[in-house]
Amino acid sequence: MLKQILLLACVLLIVGCAHSNEPDFSVPQSFSSPDHHLSVTVATAPSLTYSLSLDNQPLLARSALGLQFQDDVTLGADSQLINAELTTSDSTWTTSLYKRESVRDHYNQLVLTLLPKSAPYATYQIAFRLYDDGLAFRYLLPRNLALNNDSLALTKELTSFTFPVDADCYAGSQAGGYAGPQEWEFPRTRLAKLPKDHPVGLPLLVHTSAAYVAITEADLLDYPGLWLMPVSDLSLQASPAPLLNSSDHALGHLEMPHATPWRVVMVGKKPGELIESDLVMNLATPSQIDSSWVKPGITAWDHWWSGGTIMNTATLKSYIQLAADMGWPYQLIDWQWYGAPNTPNSDITHICPEVDLPYLLNFAKEKKVRLLLWLHSNDVARNDAYKTAFALYEKWGIAGVKIDFMDRDDQEMVNWYEKITKAAAEHHLLVDFHGAYKPTGLNRTYPNQITREGILGNEYNHVSKSVTPEHKLTLPFTRLLLGPADFTPGGFLNRQPGEFKVGDKATEVQGTRAAELALFVLYDSPLTCACDLPEHYLNQPGADFLKIVPTVWKDLHVLQASVGEYLVEARQAHEGDFYLAAATNSQPRTLTIPLTFLGKGSYTMTLWQDAPDADKDATHLIKSSRSVASKDNLIIPLAAAGGAVARFHQQ
Numbered sequence: 001m002l003k004q005i006l007l008l009a010c011v012l013l014i015v016g017c018a019h020s021n022e023p024d025f026s027v028p029q030s031f032s033s034p035d036h037h038l039s040v041t042v043a044t045a046p047s048l049t050y051s052l053s054l055d056n057q058p059l060l061a062r063s064a065l066g067l068q069f070q071d072d073v074t075l076g077a078d079s080q081l082i083n084a085e086l087t088t089s090d091s092t093w094t095t096s097l098y099k100r101e102s103v104r105d106h107y108n109q110l111v112l113t114l115l116p117k118s119a120p121y122a123t124y125q126i127a128f129r130l131y132d133d134g135l136a137f138r139y140l141l142p143r144n145l146a147l148n149n150d151s152l153a154l155t156k157e158l159t160s161f162t163f164p165v166d167a168d169c170y171a172g173s174q175a176g177g178y179a180g181p182q183e184w185e186f187p188r189t190r191l192a193k194l195p196k197d198h199p200v201g202l203p204l205l206v207h208t209s210a211a212y213v214a215i216t217e218a219d220l221l222d223y224p225g226l227w228l229m230p231v232s233d234l235s236l237q238a239s240p241a242p243l244l245n246s247s248d249h250a251l252g253h254l255e256m257p258h259a260t261p262w263r264v265v266m267v268g269k270k271p272g273e274l275i276e277s278d279l280v281m282n283l284a285t286p287s288q289i290d291s292s293w294v295k296p297g298i299t300a301w302d303h304w305w306s307g308g309t310i311m312n313t314a315t316l317k318s319y320i321q322l323a324a325d326m327g328w329p330y331q332l333i334d335w336q337w338y339g340a341p342n343t344p345n346s347d348i349t350h351i352c353p354e355v356d357l358p359y360l361l362n363f364a365k366e367k368k369v370r371l372l373l374w375l376h377s378n379d380v381a382r383n384d385a386y387k388t389a390f391a392l393y394e395k396w397g398i399a400g401v402k403i404d405f406m407d408r409d410d411q412e413m414v415n416w417y418e419k420i421t422k423a424a425a426e427h428h429l430l431v432d433f434h435g436a437y438k439p440t441g442l443n444r445t446y447p448n449q450i451t452r453e454g455i456l457g458n459e460y461n462h463v464s465k466s467v468t469p470e471h472k473l474t475l476p477f478t479r480l481l482l483g484p485a486d487f488t489p490g491g492f493l494n495r496q497p498g499e500f501k502v503g504d505k506a507t508e509v510q511g512t513r514a515a516e517l518a519l520f521v522l523y524d525s526p527l528t529c530a531c532d533l534p535e536h537y538l539n540q541p542g543a544d545f546l547k548i549v550p551t552v553w554k555d556l557h558v559l560q561a562s563v564g565e566y567l568v569e570a571r572q573a574h575e576g577d578f579y580l581a582a583a584t585n586s587q588p589r590t591l592t593i594p595l596t597f598l599g600k601g602s603y604t605m606t607l608w609q610d611a612p613d614a615d616k617d618a619t620h621l622i623k624s625s626r627s628v629a630s631k632d633n634l635i636i637p638l639a640a641a642g643g644a645v646a647r648f649h650q651q
Contacts, residue, residue, distance in 0.1 A: 029084050031110050033130040038267060040128055040135055042112060048076045050128070052135050054267060057210035058164040063235070065126065066158030067139055067260075070250065075124055075139065076158045078117035085111045097296060097447050097526050098281065101554045101574065105282045107131045111140075119145060129262075133277045136218065136262040146256045153250035154224075159238035159263055161215055163206065166192045166233060170205040170478055170563065173198055178227060178241045181407050181435040183456040185471055186478040188564065192233035199227035199239050202438055203266075205274075205478050205563070212563075214266040214274055214481055218283035220440035221418060223261050224252050225409030238263070241410045252411035261440065271477050272558030275569070280482055284441025289425045291447035296526035296551045299323070299330035299372060305459065305488065305531040306507040311336045312354040317363060322534040324367035327547050330399055331364065332372040332529060341376035342405070348379050348389045361397055370399035372430070377406045386420060390427040400430025400450070400527075409437035421446045432486055432527060439483025443526075450527045455479050457487035458531050461500075461507050468497060469511050469585040469641040474564045476522055489519035490530035492540055494618035496641055497586055506533070511583075512618040513542050514610050515643030520549045521581035522569055527551065541621050545608055545645055549579065557597050566638075570597040576650065578603070582636060583643035588615065590637045595648075598630040603648040605634075614639035627651065 028043040042050045043062070052060040066076015090106040107129040115123050125140040146152045169191050172184035177199055184201060194200060203216040215236075217226040224240035231237045240251045262283045268274040300323040303310040316333060323331045335341055339352045351357045364371055373393065380386045380403055393401070401424065406413055417433065424431045425448045433452040442449050455475065460467050479485055491509030495501070500510045509516060520528060528551045530537075537543045553571045560568040560582075568582040568591060578598060582591055605628045611620035618641065628634070628648070636644045 029081070029110060029112065031086055031108055031130065033132050034088070034090075034106050034108055035132045037132065038130050038135065040110075040130055042110070042128065044079060044081045048079050048114070050137070052265060054210045059208060059210055059213055059267065060265065061162045061164045061234070063162040064158050064160040064237075067154065068156040068158060070153040070155055070248070072118055073116070073145065073152060074118045075114070075116050079114040080117075081112055082115055082123065083113035087111075093286065095444070095447070096574065097291070097294060097443070097450070097552055099524050099553050099556050099571075100278070103278050103281065121147065129283075131279060131282070133268060133273060134264060134266040134279045136264045136279065136283050138262045139260040141254065141256055141258040141260070143257045151253045151255045153248055154240070154252045154254055155250060157238040157240055157251075160231070160235050161228065161265070162235040163191055163208065164234070165209075166190055167209070168207040169194070170474060172201045172478070174201065178410070179408050182437050182454040183460070185456055185466055186474050194230040194236075196230050199229055200236065202226060202228070203478055203481055204228055204236070207563075212268045212271045212274055212477075214478070216264045216266065216280065216438070216482055218262040218264050218280045218441045219285055220261040220414055220442070221285065222255070222258070222411065222415055224411045225414060225437050226261065226263070241408065243410045243412060244408060266481065270561065271563050272561035274481055275476055275558050275561065276556065277481070280439070280441050281444050284444040286444065287447055288445055289448065293428050294430065294447050294450065295329060296450070297329035298326070298528045298530050298546065298551060299332045300326070300328055301332045301488065301529050301531055302334050303533070304334040306491075306493075306533050306536070307505055309334065309336055311352065313356045313360060316355065316360055318534050320360065320364045320367055320369050322537065323369045325538065326543070328530070329368075329370060330372055330527070331369050332374065332402060334374045334402075335376070335404075337373065342378050346376065346379040348375050348385055349392055357396070365397070370397070372400045372402060372432070373398055374402045374404065377403050377435070380420065381416070386423055390423055390429060393429060394427035398429065400424070400432065400448075402432040402434055404434040406433065406437075407435045417442065418446070421449045424448055430527060434486065438479065441483065443483055451484040451486045451525045453486045455485040455487055457485070458491055458509060459488060461491065461502070461509055463502060465500060465502060465510070467510060469515070469583075470564045472511065472519070473567055473583060473585050476567055477561075477563045480523060484525045485523060486525055486527070486529055487519065487523050488529045488531040489516060489523060490532055490546065491516055492532050492536040492542070492619070496615065496618050499618075511641040512610050512614045512621070512639055512643060514608055514614070514621045514645065515583045515641060517542050517545050517608055517645045518581040518583040518643035520546065521571055521579050521645060522567055522583060525551060541619070541623070542608055548647065550574070559593060559597070560591065566591070568593055578648040580634075580646040580648070581643070582638065584638040584641070586640050588638060588640045588642065590635065593634045593636065595628055595632050595634055596630050598628070598648060599650070600630070602627050602629050602651045604651055605646050605648050607644065607646045609636055609644040610639040610642040614642055
C-alpha cells in the first residue's frame with residue numbers, strides 16, 4: 001500500500017507541473033499527415049476516442065480507444081490527458097527482399113500521455129502516426145502498470161473502427177472463427193451486412209466515398225492476433241484471438257513494459273495506392289539478424305500439387321532437375337519425406353526408406369539447387385525437436401523449412417512463430433509458414449521468414465472452384481497488401497472458368513496461360529513456389545518467362561487497377577530491366593498502357609500475351625518482340641480471364 005501511495009504522490013506532482021506549463025489538454029488533440037491531406041483528432045471527453053478524415057471528409061467517425069485487464073485495470077475510459085508531444089520523422093531504409101529497394105519512412109507522430117482513473121499510480125501512452133497513406137496507433141504500457149506482478153492479463157481490447165456511413169467492403173472469415181489457416185475469399189458486401197456474431201479477418205477493405213480504407217495491424221509480437229467483431233452496422237471492435245488453453249479466460253499475458261502491435265488504417269484515393277503502400281513494413285521492428293545469406297528465388301515443388309504425393313528418390317530427382325533446367329535456386333520436398341507426419345512417433349530428423357536424401361543432396365549440389373523441407377508444426381514443437389533438427393539441417397546443407405498446420409494466431413502461437421524464426425536464422429534456414437496467419441511485418445524483423453501462406457491459393461484447385469479470376473484480382477487489394485503470400489502460382493493446365501474441372505488427377509487452374517504468368521509479377525513472394533509438374537513446364541509456351549522473372553524488385557508502380565476486375569503493374573528488377581504484368585477477370589478487355597515508366601532511350605520489349613483463341617483454349621499464348629520507348633503506348637487485348645507479361649531490356 002505504501003508503494004502505491006508514493007507512486008500516486010509522484011504522479012500527482014508531475015501532473016501538477018504539467019498543468020502549470022502545458023496547454024489545455026481538455027480540448028481534442030489534432031494533427032495532420034506530412035502532405036496535410038489526412039488528419040486525426042483524439043478526444044478525451046466524454047470518453048477516449050479518435051477520428052480520421054481525408055481532405056475534411058470523414059473516413060472514421062469517433063471510435064473508441066482502450067484496453068481492459070484483470071484486477072480492474074482499464075485504460076481508455078476516464079483517462080486524463082496530461083501531455084501531448086508532436087514530432088516528425090523522415091528516413092529511408094533499404095532492402096533487397098521486398099517489392100522496392102528503397103523505402104521512405106515519413107510520418108508525423110503524436111504521443112499522448114494519459115493517467116487512468118483505475119490505475120492512478122501509472123501513466124500510459126498512445127502513439128499515433130500519420131503517414132500520407134494511412135494512420136497507425138499503438139498502446140505503450142509502463143512497467144509499473146502491473147503493481148504486484150511482472151505481467152497483466154489482457155481481457156479485452158476496447159479499440160474500435162467506426163465508419164460514418166454504410167459502405168461496400170471486402171471481408172474474409174472462416175467457419176472455425178479464430179481457428180483455421182486464414183485461407184478465405186474476400187466477397188464484396190456491405191458493412192451493415194457483416195454478421196454480428198462472427199469475427200472478421202484482416203485486412204478488411206472498405207470503399208468509402210472518400211477513399212479505399214484497409215484495416216490491419218503491424219509489428220505483431222507477444223500479443224494475440226487482431227480480428228474485428230462487428231458490433232453495429234457501422235462499427236467494428238478489435239477482437240484479439242483468445243488463448244487456446246487459458247484457465248483465466250485471458251486473451252494474453254503482457255509482460256511490462258509492453259508495446260502493443262500497431263493498429264493500422266491504410267488509405268488510398270485509388271485502390272492501386274494501397275498496393276504501393278509500405279505502411280506495414282515501415283511499422284515493423286527493423287531487422288534483428290544479418291540477412292546477407294537470405295537468397296530469394298523460385299522453387300520447384302514435388303508431386304503433391306498435381307498428381308498426388310509420390311515420395312521417392314526418382315521423383316524428387318526429377319524436380320531437382322526441373323529447378324536446374326529452369327535456373328531456379330530451390331526445390332521443395334513436401335510432406336511424408338520423414339514418414340507419416342503428426343503422430344507421437346514422427347521424427348523430423350528421420351528419412352523415410354524410399355528417399356535417399358544424401359544422394360539427392362549431392363545431386364542438387366551438382367545442379368546448383370538447394371533443398372527445402374516440409375514439416376508439420378506439431379512435429380517441430382514436440383519436445384523442442386526443432387533444436388536438434390535445425391542444427392542437423394544446417395549440417396546437411398538444407399536451405400530452409402516449410403512449416404504447416406499452425407492454424408491459429410493467439411499470443412502463444414504468435415510467440416512460437418518468432419521463436420522458430422529466430423532459431424531457424426541461427427542455422428541459416430529460410431522459413432515459409434503454411435497454415436499461417438496473415439503477415440504483420442515479421443519478414444522485415446526476421447528476413448529469413450521469407451514468405452507465408454495465409455491465403456486461398458492455387459492448392460484449392462484440388463477441391464473447389466473458388467480460385468476464380470475475380471478472386472485472384474481481389475487478393476492484391478486485400479491479403480497481398482499485408483506482405484508476401486505463398487499462393488503457389490504457375491499452373492500450366494490453364495482453363496477458361498466454364499471449362500475448369502475440380503478433382504482431376506492433374507490439377508487445372510482458371511485463367512489463361514498469360515494470366516498465370518502475370519501472377520509472378522503481381523503477387524509478392526521473395527520465395528515463389530511454382531506449382532506444376534516438370535512435363536507441364538519443359539518446352540511449353542511461357543515457360544521461358546519463368547526462367548527470367550525475379551521474385552524481388554527495385555521498385556513498382558501500379559498503372560491501372562480496379563478491385564476484382566483488372567490490374568496492371570510495372571516493376572523494375574534490381575539489374576535494371578522493367579517488367580509489366582496485366583490481368584483481367586472473367587470479362588475480356590483491351591487496355592491502353594502508356595510506357596512512361598521506362599527510362600530514356602529505346603528498349604527491346606518481349607511480350608507474352610493471350611493468343612486470339614485464348615478464350616477457347618486458355619493454354620494458347622503468343623510471344624513477340626519489338627523496340628519501344630517511354631513515349632509509346634502499349635495496346636493489349638486481354639481474353640476473358642486473360643493476361644499479359646512483358647520484359648523491357650534497354651538497348
